[in-house]
Amino acid sequence: QEVQAVGGNPAAARLAGINVDRIKILGFVLSGMCAALTGTLLAARLGSGTTNAADSYLLTAFAAVFLGSATLRDGEFHILGTFIGALIIVLGFNGLNIFGAPTFSQFVFQGAILIVAVGLASLGRSLAES
Structure with missing residues (x-):
């Protein structure tokens, strides 16, 4: 719910007491971790890593x-x-x-x-x- 609040209206989420910067950073970190895991699995499946795989x-x-x-x-x-x-x-x-x-x-x-x-x-x- 906090993620939706930050995505919908960061100013209102900040006024509601949500740490907007923390939620944004956690969202980017989680997204980056998912992308890294997916890239690793794809490289393992293909046997090599390329930028457009x-x-x-x-x-x-x-x-x-x-x-x-x-x-x-x-x-x-x-x-x-x-x-x-x-x-x-x-x-x-x-x-x-x-x-x-x-x-x-x-x-x-x-x-x-x-x-x-x-x-x-x-x-x-x-x-x-x-």
């Missing part, structure tokens, strides 16, 4: 988070939604691999599913407004 994972991570926000609650990012979005993407990738589709079809699948999610989210928003 994880570039192909960026769209997949973004798509999982966006799909999660579009599937459960419109516009709200949360862990369960991200898990569901990641599950949808992984199931799609595995299905494409099982059917022997070329590798580039995974990017087409990601793009198509993002377009569908954006369309459904905007359709749901317009139906809710009317």
Whole structure:
């Protein structure tokens, strides 16, 4: 709750007695530790470390988070939604691999599913407004 308060309005969080600088530093430290662990695991998996080794994972991570926000609650990012979005993407990738589709079809699948999610989210928003 303190992290959300600092992210939403640091001045109000400071007035509420929250140590804003401490929360920000802890957030950056935790993020850096996660990035270091992920980089170490990726380098171990690939057998070497390069600066652009994880570039192909960026769209997949973004798509999982966006799909999660579009599937459960419109516009709200949360862990369960991200898990569901990641599950949808992984199931799609595995299905494409099982059917022997070329590798580039995974990017087409990601793009198509993002377009569908954006369309459904905007359709749901317009139906809710009317």
